[in-house]
Amino acid sequence: MLQFAVLNAALFGLVLSLTTCVCELTPVPVTQPCVTALAEDHGSLLRGLWMQHIRDRLRGNAPPPVRxxxxxxxxxxxxxxxxxxxxxxxxxxxxxxxxxxxxxxxxxxxxxxxxxxxxxxxxxxxxxxxxxxxxxxxxxxxxxxxxxxxxxxxxxxxxxxxxxxxxxxxxxxxxxxxxxxxxxxxxxxxxxxxxxxx
Incomplete structure (x- = not known):
C-alpha cells in the first residue's frame, strides 16, 4: 500500500512537471487557465501589439502606435x-x-x-x-x-x-x-x- 502511494505521488509529480514545461514552451492565450500564462511576458506583449499594428495598416486603418x-x-x-x-x-x-x-x-x-x-x-x-x-x-x-x-x-x-x-x-x-x-x-x-x- 505504501509503495502504491509513493508511485502515485511520483506520477503526479511527473505530470505536473510536464504540464509546466508545456505551458512554458507553448504559446498560451491569456484566457486559458495556465499558471505560467499569468506571468506576463513583456516581449510577447510587445510583439503582439506590433503585429496588431501591422494588421491594422494592411487593412488601411493604422491607428497611432501603442505607447x-x-x-x-x-x-x-x-x-x-x-x-x-x-x-x-x-x-x-x-x-x-x-x-x-x-x-x-x-x-x-x-x-x-x-x-x-x-x-x-x-x-x-x-x-x-x-x-x-x-x-x-x-x-x-x-x-x-x-x-x-x-x-x-x-x-x-x-x-x-x-x-x-x-x-x-x-x-x-x-x-x-x-x-x-x-x-x-x-x-x-x-x-x-x-x-x-x-
Missing part, C-alpha cells in the same frame, strides 16, 4: 556646441542649443531596442525616408521606427529600422544631416536622452 514605456525626453546631440533635436509644426527637424517646447520628445518602445519618437508640441512622429531625410509626419509608419543603441561612450544612436545604416544626425551648426552619409562612430549621431526640464 508602451513612453517617456518625455530631450534628445541632446553632443556635436558642435551641443544641440537638442526638435520637430516644429511644419514637420521640419533641426537642432537648437537652448531647448524649447518643440524639443520635448515622447520616446516610446515598440519592441526591445526599437522605439518611436514623437514631438509633444507638434504631435508629429520622427521618420526617415529612403534618401536618409528625417522629417516629422502625422501618420505613424515603419519609417518611424528607430533602433536605439547604447554606444561605448554611453551616448545613444538612433538608426532607421527600415533603412539599416541610416542614422539620425545633426551638423555642427545644428542642422539636420542626411542619415545615409553618417556613421555611428561620428559625434553628430550621438545623442543623450535627458529628462524634460521645461
Amino acid at each position: 508602451v514605456y513612453s517617456k518625455q525626453k530631450l534628445l541632446y546631440c553632443r556635436v558642435g556646441i551641443g544641440f537638442h533635436i526638435q520637430i516644429v509644426q511644419d514637420g521640419s527637424v533641426g537642432g537648437v542649443h537652448t531647448p524649447t517646447e518643440d524639443s520635448v520628445m515622447k520616446v516610446f518602445a515598440m519592441q526591445q531596442g526599437v522605439v518611436g519618437i514623437k514631438g509633444v508640441k507638434s504631435g508629429l512622429y520622427l521618420c526617415m525616408d529612403e534618401e536618409g531625410i528625417t522629417r516629422g509626419v502625422e501618420q505613424f509608419s515603419d519609417a518611424c521606427l528607430f533602433k536605439e543603441n547604447l554606444e561605448a561612450n554611453h551616448y545613444t544612436t538612433y538608426s532607421s529600422l527600415s533603412h539599416p545604416g541610416f542614422y539620425l544626425a545633426l551638423s555642427n551648426r545644428g542642422e539636420l544631416k542626411r542619415g545615409n552619409v553618417v556613421s555611428r562612430n561620428q559625434a553628430c549621431t550621438h545623442f543623450l536622452p535627458r529628462d524634460d526640464e521645461l
Whole structure:
C-alpha cells in the first residue's frame, strides 16, 4: 500500500512537471487557465501589439502606435556646441542649443531596442525616408521606427529600422544631416536622452 502511494505521488509529480514545461514552451492565450500564462511576458506583449499594428495598416486603418514605456525626453546631440533635436509644426527637424517646447520628445518602445519618437508640441512622429531625410509626419509608419543603441561612450544612436545604416544626425551648426552619409562612430549621431526640464 505504501509503495502504491509513493508511485502515485511520483506520477503526479511527473505530470505536473510536464504540464509546466508545456505551458512554458507553448504559446498560451491569456484566457486559458495556465499558471505560467499569468506571468506576463513583456516581449510577447510587445510583439503582439506590433503585429496588431501591422494588421491594422494592411487593412488601411493604422491607428497611432501603442505607447508602451513612453517617456518625455530631450534628445541632446553632443556635436558642435551641443544641440537638442526638435520637430516644429511644419514637420521640419533641426537642432537648437537652448531647448524649447518643440524639443520635448515622447520616446516610446515598440519592441526591445526599437522605439518611436514623437514631438509633444507638434504631435508629429520622427521618420526617415529612403534618401536618409528625417522629417516629422502625422501618420505613424515603419519609417518611424528607430533602433536605439547604447554606444561605448554611453551616448545613444538612433538608426532607421527600415533603412539599416541610416542614422539620425545633426551638423555642427545644428542642422539636420542626411542619415545615409553618417556613421555611428561620428559625434553628430550621438545623442543623450535627458529628462524634460521645461
